[in-house]
Structure formats: structure tokens, C-alpha cells
Amino acid sequence: MDAMRPSAENSEMDIDEPQFLHRIKMADAKRANASAMAADRTDPFQNVDGLKFVLQKELRNSDVGSLGRIVLPKREAETRLPSLVARGGISLMMEDIHTKQVWAFKYRFWPNNKSRMYILENAGDFIKKHGLRPGDIIMIYKNEEKDSFVLLGLQKFLLISYNIYPEALNYHILLINLFVF
């Protein structure tokens, strides 16, 4: 299982290489990595077959712990998920593509200083069922035609459909192949 996880960055250094060349190389690699990370955060698999990237989250200890709630990134949540007026939030139905199990999550926010924190609640069973751990990634896409969403847990190659309107559940099976790497 750990073999599937990202390995640590290769910091091995070419001893024969002049020091300045090595530094330039490392700086370039760092920049490339940084821009790749930035791209991931905004739109890693942009607009595939009508599915628009909404957000991704690398799961933390507190996300996969016993509380069953996942903190979502604020900017993407506010701009790309349904806006929340009441702090009680909204209920979301999600269908597991493999088991056809339908999960009931709750999307809500907490007041935090003068701002908000956005939370996906009742995620404990989902986390446990699929063995998600710190470092695993979930991603949410939106199907704009159906005004619905897709949720993925990357480490386990899970494909979960998530939508506001329960009648629109079958639309993204083709995505599976995109995430087998």
C-alpha cells in the first residue's frame, strides 16, 4: 500500500557537476514543481467531457480521524460549491460508483474569526469504507450540464458521484481510466 504512495523527492546530487549548474537545476526543478502544484490546486484535469474541476483536498490527520469531518479549502468552496447562507449547511447525496452505495454528507461552515471554515460532515463511514489516510486526495468535479458534482478519492482510485439533484446519478464512468496511474 505504501508502495503506491508518492516517494520522497530525489535529492541525490551529481558530484561531478559544477556547483552553480547544480543550483540552477535544482531551482528549475523547484519552480517546475511549484507551478505544477499550483496548477493542481486550481485545475488539474480541466473540463473533461463537461466535468469542471471544483476543488481537491489532501487529507490530514484531522480529516481521516474519528470526527468524520473534512475541512475544505475556503476559496474554492466559496466560489465553486453551492453558496451557504445558513450555517446549518446543506445535505449532499453521493453515490459510490463501485458499490452503488449512496452517502449522505453535509456541507456546512463554521464561523472563524471574521471568516468561515468549510466542512464536509458525516464523512467517517466514507473514509473508513475506502481506507483513506493522511496524504490521500479527494477531488470534486462538477457536471455543469446536470448541475451535479463528482467526488474522487485518488489514492484508492475511488469514483464517487455527488449531486444536488438525486435524479442525475449516472454520468461519469469514463473518468475511471483517467485516474489509473
Next chain:
DNA sequence: AGGTCATGCAGCCTA
């Protein structure tokens, strides 16, 4: 400096 977010934790609830 101000914002974000991972986690701490008080107080309520339930048994």
C-alpha cells in the same frame, strides 16, 4: 499583517 486551516478544547448531550 492578515488570512487560512489543522487541531485543540469547552461545554452540552447521552447514557
Next chain:
DNA sequence: AGGCTGCATGACCTG
């Protein structure tokens, strides 16, 4: 007592 809810705190990041 122990778990859960709802927010508070503080480390860290960004501009």
C-alpha cells in the same frame, strides 16, 4: 464518563 458539536487557537502561508 465519554462522545460530539461548534467554535477558538495558534502555526503557517501569502502578499
